[in-house]
Amino acid sequence: MNIFNYYWYFKSAIPPKICDDIIKYGLTQAETMARTGGYGDKELTKDQIRDMKRKRNSDLVWLNDNWIYKELHPYIHQANKNAGWNFEWDRSESCQFTKYKLNQYYDWHCDSWDKPYKKEGPDKGKIRKLSMTCQLTDGSEYEGGELEFDFRNYDPHIREEAKHLKQAKEILPKGSIIVFPSFVWHRVKPVTKGTRYSLVMWNLGYPFK
Numbered sequence: 001m002n003i004f005n006y007y008w009y010f011k012s013a014i015p016p017k018i019c020d021d022i023i024k025y026g027l028t029q030a031e032t033m034a035r036t037g038g039y040g041d042k043e044l045t046k047d048q049i050r051d052m053k054r055k056r057n058s059d060l061v062w063l064n065d066n067w068i069y070k071e072l073h074p075y076i077h078q079a080n081k082n083a084g085w086n087f088e089w090d091r092s093e094s095c096q097f098t099k100y101k102l103n104q105y106y107d108w109h110c111d112s113w114d115k116p117y118k119k120e121g122p123d124k125g126k127i128r129k130l131s132m133t134c135q136l137t138d139g140s141e142y143e144g145g146e147l148e149f150d151f152r153n154y155d156p157h158i159r160e161e162a163k164h165l166k167q168a169k170e171i172l173p174k175g176s177i178i179v180f181p182s183f184v185w186h187r188v189k190p191v192t193k194g195t196r197y198s199l200v201m202w203n204l205g206y207p208f209k
Helices: 016-027 046-053 066-082
Strands: 008-010 059-063 095-100 105-109 127-135 142-144 147-150 165-167 177-181 185-188 191-194 196-205
Touching (some): 016 059, 016 095, 066 095, 066 177
Antiparallel strands (some): 008 177, 059 095
C-alpha cells in the first residue's frame, strides 16, 4: 500500500508526570523477555532464545489499564485523521511497556502479520492497522536507541538511503507520541548508554476492503 505520510507525531503530548507514573507502575510489574511473533508463548530452548535475540533483545511488561488507554487513544484517532489514513479500527491490544537497556535493540520488522487473528475472542478476524509508540524517557537520558523507519515503496535499484531511511527524531522529547501504519518497517537501534522506556500499542480492525 502506497501512502503519503508514513507516520504522524505529537511532540511532548503526554505530561512528564504521567510518563513517570507509567514508568513507576511498569517497574512494579513482573517483566518478561520480549519475543517476536513466531515464538508465541511456548517455552524456548537456548538455541531458540539465541536466534530470537539476533533480531530482538529487550524486556517488557504487558499493561491494559483503562487510564492509560484514555490518555493515548485521542492521539491515535487524531493521527489517523491528520495523516489521511482514515483506517477503521475499534480495539487496542495490551500496551507493551518496553525497556531497552544497554546493548538492547529491536531490528527491522513490521507489526502487522500476514493473517488476521484466529484465536476466539474480541480480536478474532482482526489485524493490526495502527501502531503507536509513546516516549516515556527524554532522549537526553540515554544514548543510541534511535527509532528508524524504512520507506519501502520503491524499486530496489532506485533506493536512496538518505531518502528512504528516516530517523524519527521528533519522538525524542519526553511524552512525545508517534503513530504509523502497522505495515511500515521500523527498528530500534541498540542503546549504548542509559535506559530507554517506551509504551507501544497496536490498534486493530477488520482487514482492509
